[in-house]
Amino acid sequence: MQENRPLTGLSIVNTRANHQAEPLTDELSAMGATVLHYPAIRIAPPADFAPLDGALAALLQGKFDWLVLTSANTVEGLAQRLEMLQIA
Known part of the structure; x- marks a missing residue:
């Protein structure tokens, strides 16, 4: 065969x-x-985390209605950053 x-x-x-x-x-x-x-x-990772950290702070303050993650890499990177900031 x-x-x-x-x-x-x-x-x-x-x-x-x-x-x-x-x-x-x-x-x-x-x-x-x-x-x-x-x-x-x-x-x-980004060269500067300030824009991401600012967006995360705004998200936690309820200033966004949506969070759209477009890839598994984005999910993993965001989870790592949240853990580093002791948010997750």
């Missing part, structure tokens, strides 16, 4: 950040692809 590897012969670029690339690379490789890793973004 022939193994089903539908991506054999294809090269695919994985642009995920370094710390997140491996699961996708492994899955694509298992499907036969040659995977090239070229991160398009780097996840890093």
Whole structure:
């Protein structure tokens, strides 16, 4: 029985950040692809936390109706900052 590897012969670029690339690379490789890793973004803390801290203070004062987090990286970074500020 022939193994089903539908991506054999294809090269695919994985642009995920370094710390997140491996699961996708492994899955694509298992499907036969040659995977090239070229991160398009780097996840890093801001150079200045003052704007974030100000927004968090305003949030805690009820000055915002919504908080929208657009990625797991944002959730993780915000949770770390809240813990550092001893808010969470």
